[in-house]
Amino acid sequence: MNVGVVGQAAGLFAVTNxxxxxxxxLFFAQGRGHRGAAARVVAGQYLGFLGICVAAAAVAFGATFLPEPVLPYLGLLPLALGLKAAWQAWRNRRDGGEGDVTGEHAGGPKVLEVAAVTFANGGDNIGVYVPVFATAGLGSMSVYIIVFLALVAVWCATGRFFATRPVIARVLSRWGHLLLPVVLIGLGVLILVEGGAFGL
Incomplete structure (x- = not known):
């Protein structure tokens, strides 16, 4: 297994999630004191993220049938998503918003509910993963997905840890939306430059 690909996969997962x-x-906090709630949150997170991976891989397989010179231009997708996220962050700040509205996700931690939130919240991730998967090839794409699924467990453990530390959760909620646009734009530019798009 290529250590470089593992590192890239871990970094990509971290910044997009x-x-x-x-x-x-929030889900773990809602489930505190309820038997089996933590297991339902973990199962829902895995189900939702597996859906994201399957969708991204399916589209990437289609993308590999594109002519080779077209592939680097897939970098325009994460670039556009990053610009959109930056615009939303700027607009939320201008309007005095919090940047990440999580109130709509209130409710009991049921498996399908967590899965639906995970998949919906990861909609932009599909657009980011597709060009990466399409340019990585089948072997490296498999490594990406294995690393992603392993890190879901780390994310669940971290979320449960933060559930008892609301101050830390508030800090992530406030600043996480500012880091994401920077990384997406950087990823898009990297794909464009490495692929030689626009003669770069």
Whole structure:
């Protein structure tokens, strides 16, 4: 297993799922004192994230049939998503918003509910993962997915830890939305430059 690919996969997972820690912490907090709630949150998180991986891989397989010179331009997708996220962060700050509204995710920690929130919250992740998977090849894409699924367990453990430390959760909620646009834009530019798009 390529150590470099493992490191890239871990970094990509971390920066595209920062906000999931806050939502997981909220679910774990809601389930505190209820038997089996933690297991339902973990199962739901895995189910939702597996859906994200399957969707991204399916689209990436289609993308590999594109002509080779077209692939680097897939970097425009995370670049556009990063610009969109930056615009939303700026607009929320201008309007005095918190940047990440999590109140809509209130409710009991049921498996399908957690899975639905995970998948919906990871919708932008699909757009980021597709060009990475398409340019990585089948072997490296498999490594990415294995690392992603292993790190879901780490994210669940971290979310449960933060569930008892609301001050830390508030800090992540406040600043996580600022880091994500920077990383997405950087990823898009990297794919464009490494692929030689626009003669770069």
């Amino acid at each position: 920062i906000d999931d820690i806050v939502i997981l912490a």
